[in-house]
Amino acid sequence: MKNKALSFLLFLLFSVLVMTLSLKVEAQKCKPSGKIKGKKSPKDQCNKSNDSECCKEGKYYNVYKCSPKFSAKTKAVLTINGFEKGKDGGGPSECDGNYHSDDIPIAALSTGWFNKMKRCFKNITIYGNGKSVTAMVIDECDSTRGCDKQHDYQPPCDNNIVDASRAVWKALGVPKKDWGEMDIYWSDA
Ligand SMILES: *[C@@H]1O[C@H](CO)[C@@H](O)[C@H](O)[C@H]1NC(C)=O
Ligand SMILES: *[C@@H]1O[C@H](CO)[C@@H](O)[C@H](O)[C@H]1NC(C)=O
Ligand SMILES: *[C@@H]1O[C@H](CO)[C@@H](O)[C@H](O)[C@H]1NC(C)=O
Numbered sequence: 001m002k003n004k005a006l007s008f009l010l011f012l013l014f015s016v017l018v019m020t021l022s023l024k025v026e027a028q029k030c031k032p033s034g035k036i037k038g039k040k041s042p043k044d045q046c047n048k049s050n051d052s053e054c055c056k057e058g059k060y061y062n063v064y065k066c067s068p069k070f071s072a073k074t075k076a077v078l079t080i081n082g083f084e085k086g087k088d089g090g091g092p093s094e095c096d097g098n099y100h101s102d103d104i105p106i107a108a109l110s111t112g113w114f115n116k117m118k119r120c121f122k123n124i125t126i127y128g129n130g131k132s133v134t135a136m137v138i139d140e141c142d143s144t145r146g147c148d149k150q151h152d153y154q155p156p157c158d159n160n161i162v163d164a165s166r167a168v169w170k171a172l173g174v175p176k177k178d179w180g181e182m183d184i185y186w187s188d189a
Contacts, residue, residue: 030069030112030159032062036146041153055147055155064143064159067112071187074113078128078184081108081163083139091150093139095120100138105171108139108163126168128184133171135164162186 038055046054055061068074083093083100092099093108095117100106107126109119119137126133141163146156157163162184169179 030064030066033065033144034063035060036063036156037061038147038155039153041147045149046153052152052154055153061146061155063145063156065111067110067143067159070113073127073185073187076160076162076184076186077158078126078168078182079141079161079163080166080169080179081139081141083108083165095138100165102165103167104165105133105135105167106138106165107135107168108141108161109137110141110157110159110161111143112159114140123189124162124186125189126162126164126172126184126186128182129172129174131172133168134189135168139163 038057038059038061040057041054046052048054082102083106084102085092085099094114107124108114109124113119114137122137123134124137126135141157141161142151143157143159143161145151146154166179169176174182
């Protein structure tokens with residue numbers, strides 16, 4: 001009788017533990033908040049240089065309001081962006097409404113990490129290719145919208161992107177021919 005009560009108690013404890021753990025894992029997952037359908041981009045829109053992708057008519061793209069959980073060393077994908085006027089970044093920077101020189105280390109973060117402008121002008125450290133560089137966050141890589149004029153008819157940003165100027169790629173010592181996409185870690189500087 002005593003044993004039965006004890007094992008029942010243990011079973012209860014165990015169930016509660018499993019439930020809290022799975023809830024935690026659930027909270028860390030970042031699921032799409034919806035989908036958008038690609039429209040045909042007008043002629044002369046969507047600049048395909050720098051590995052930019054253009055929205056395909058009728059194709060669905062996931063959108064995200066969240067990014068993967070942020071930690072002391074957050075895994076991300078580094079991409080390249082032009083922040084100067086008329087370049088592939090589309091409009092001016094979200095943080096100050098200005099264009100910026102690509103010769104300084106600057107970056108845009110996916111919507112979740114951009115955290116409603118809270119990371120504007122904050123410095124982050126980017127670790128990649130065995131090196132590190134400090135870059136200032138000046139823009140959002142919009143994971144919630146895309147395939148429109150404001151985003152140069154490019155798909156919405158993935159939720160795990162650090163989209164950086166060429167100065168960042170240079171500082172990490174990546175040969176120019178390999179600029180485009182690379183796995184990195186980043187943290188607040
Ligand atoms: C894309 O950008 C390159 C380099 O800036 C430019 O030469 C080209 O004309 C642009 N293409 C379009 C379609 O805007
Ligand atoms: C491609 O990226 C580089 C580096 O940021 C930038 O200088 C260049 O203007 C970009 N090209 C286009 C067409 O946006
Ligand atoms: C970020 O780094 C730049 C260049 O090193 C520096 O001028 C600026 O004060 C730093 N910003 C913050 C918020 O630490």
